[in-house]
Amino acid sequence: MPGKAVGRAAVELPWLCPNTDSLVRLAESPASLSDFASADPASFVFLVRFALGEAGSPFVHPNDKLHSATLPEIAAAYLAATSDGWLNPNSPMIRTVNAVSNRAAAAARELAERTGRVHPEAAETAARLAPLGWFAALAVDETAADSVLNWELDADAIARRLAARWRLPEWLANIVGQLNQPLDAVATIGTDLDLFAIVGLAVRAAEDEIADLGLTARCDTARLASHLEADMADWTSPRVHPGGAEHLGSSEVGLDSNPHRVPLIANLLRAAGQSRRRNGASLVMRLEERIDDLHRAAEELADREGAKLQNAKIAALAEFAAGAGHEINNPLTAISGHAQRLLRTEQDDDRADSLRAIVRQSQRISGILRELMQFARPPKAEPETPLALTVASEVYRELLPLAEERGVRLELVNGAADSRLHADPRQVKAALAAVVRNGIEAAGAGGWVRLASARQIETIYFEVDDSGPGLSGRDADHAFDPFYSGRAAGRGRGLGLPTAWRLTHRNGGALRHVAEAEGPTRFVLSFPLATRDSRSERRSA
Numbered sequence: 001m002p003g004k005a006v007g008r009a010a011v012e013l014p015w016l017c018p019n020t021d022s023l024v025r026l027a028e029s030p031a032s033l034s035d036f037a038s039a040d041p042a043s044f045v046f047l048v049r050f051a052l053g054e055a056g057s058p059f060v061h062p063n064d065k066l067h068s069a070t071l072p073e074i075a076a077a078y079l080a081a082t083s084d085g086w087l088n089p090n091s092p093m094i095r096t097v098n099a100v101s102n103r104a105a106a107a108a109r110e111l112a113e114r115t116g117r118v119h120p121e122a123a124e125t126a127a128r129l130a131p132l133g134w135f136a137a138l139a140v141d142e143t144a145a146d147s148v149l150n151w152e153l154d155a156d157a158i159a160r161r162l163a164a165r166w167r168l169p170e171w172l173a174n175i176v177g178q179l180n181q182p183l184d185a186v187a188t189i190g191t192d193l194d195l196f197a198i199v200g201l202a203v204r205a206a207e208d209e210i211a212d213l214g215l216t217a218r219c220d221t222a223r224l225a226s227h228l229e230a231d232m233a234d235w236t237s238p239r240v241h242p243g244g245a246e247h248l249g250s251s252e253v254g255l256d257s258n259p260h261r262v263p264l265i266a267n268l269l270r271a272a273g274q275s276r277r278r279n280g281a282s283l284v285m286r287l288e289e290r291i292d293d294l295h296r297a298a299e300e301l302a303d304r305e306g307a308k309l310q311n312a313k314i315a316a317l318a319e320f321a322a323g324a325g326h327e328i329n330n331p332l333t334a335i336s337g338h339a340q341r342l343l344r345t346e347q348d349d350d351r352a353d354s355l356r357a358i359v360r361q362s363q364r365i366s367g368i369l370r371e372l373m374q375f376a377r378p379p380k381a382e383p384e385t386p387l388a389l390t391v392a393s394e395v396y397r398e399l400l401p402l403a404e405e406r407g408v409r410l411e412l413v414n415g416a417a418d419s420r421l422h423a424d425p426r427q428v429k430a431a432l433a434a435v436v437r438n439g440i441e442a443a444g445a446g447g448w449v450r451l452a453s454a455r456q457i458e459t460i461y462f463e464v465d466d467s468g469p470g471l472s473g474r475d476a477d478h479a480f481d482p483f484y485s486g487r488a489a490g491r492g493r494g495l496g497l498p499t500a501w502r503l504t505h506r507n508g509g510a511l512r513h514v515a516e517a518e519g520p521t522r523f524v525l526s527f528p529l530a531t532r533d534s535r536s537e538r539r540s541a
Contacts, residue, residue, distance in 0.1 A: 009141075415453050
């Protein structure tokens with residue numbers, strides 16, 4: 001569809017075209033399609049649209065809809081009507097997205113079986129369709145991942161439009177393209193919250209393990225885990241079974257995988273259908289745009305409320321810090337000065353020790369006030385384009401002595417060695433060091449902390465894992481609040497994590513705690529990737 005943005009072209013796709021093998025199976029042995037679902041996402045989407053079983057899967061009652069004459073006739077009609085929508089199984093990005101889809105489906109099924117709250121088939125179906133917007137965009141342009149910012153519509157908006165245009169069941173449409181919405185927001189449209197929570201956690205697990213597609217970038221996993229808390233004990237999301245993916249890129253019938261290049265397929269499917277009729281296109285478009293506006297408003301409202309609360313805390317803290325700097329520092333300086341003067345002439349050892357304690361505690365209070373001011377009013381960021389490797393290595397070298405002193409093994413994994421970020425390197429190092437120091441303090445003797453970097457599309461990520469005690473749901477909610485007293489033992493109660501949060505956001509990034517049912521405690525810092533323009537600006541400056 002030349003001349004259109006990828007997102008606009010994607011939502012106009014009449015279907016995702018199954019591979020040749022899938023269409024042959026549909027015509028000759030439809031029951032075998034259940035073994036092919038993980039290999040051909042387009043085939044799975046087709047069956048969801050036209051043969052969805054009662055429990056939420058195309059394969060629950062195969063003798064009913066799968067064996068009907070309607071399915072091959074519908075496939076033949078679409079195949080004859082359009083050459084768009086085919087997913088190239090040899091495309092690396094399509095393989096990656098399909099791996100996320102399969103990984104999420106496996107995790108959702110196991111979690112549904114474990115909790116017993118929703119039908120496993122429904123959970124698997126919804127999770128497998130989570131990357132629907134990505135599949136549609138890649139069907140339009142295999143290189144779409146290189147220009148995500150130019151899509152005009154993001155993957156969520158594409159998925160929502162397709163769910164409506166393709167008339168997916170309401171329970172499914174309320175999940176697909178919605179995972180970045182707050183739990184309270186989706187509840188108002190009648191979404192099954194148990195299904196939403198299970199699918200959200202499964203997709204996040206898949207993205208964390210394979211690739212970040214942005215499907216759960218704004219998903220509050222701690223809240224979802226809390227919703228399922230009674231059934232979440234000891235759950236570990238499974239690794240996807242490699243079975244279906246082995247068939248990608250190969251044809252079992254020895255034909256070209258693209259059915260548009262195999263004329264016999266049309267005859268096999270008895271091509272005699274009519275073109276998809278478009279009705280009320282302009283009205284549908286206006287309604288879809290209105291829905292997008294409502295989604296954006298809901299997201300902005302959630303952001304504003306969260307930001308308003310955090311900003312209120314920061315404003316109160318800044319006001320306190322400004323007053324404290326004047327009201328406390330002056331008498332504190334006098335106390336420390338008099339104690340040091342008396343110490344120089346004091347002959348009694350006990351009184352000298354007391355005076356030294358006064359000086360030490362005065363200096364400690366002064367240090368706390370300085371940290372408080374740094375948190376409340378950090379200096380203006382001065383962006384540069386440092387290498388991620390350089391930043392991570394400097395933090396590693398700085399904190400290695402502390403780790404060795406505490407008996408903690410500190411590891412450095414460089415996954416983004418040749419990538420540059422666009423941020424103030426001093427503030428990034430300060431933020432990263434605060435999070436790593438928090439991990440060292442929590443891990444304790446015999447523990448470990450791992451600092452890793454990675455690049456995903458337009459973002460540089462620093463992941464800090466540690467073997468210390470994790471954070472409960474309530475503690476995670478307050479992880480970045482200054483002086484929060486309810487944190488788990490070993491987690492600092494000062495300004496380390498809050499200051500890291502402030503510095504990260506000041507540089508256009510984000511800091512979040514990743515809740516894991518089992519495994520290490522993980523904090524993820526993300527910063528914008530340095531573009532060619534930002535490097536040019538830096539050199540000209």
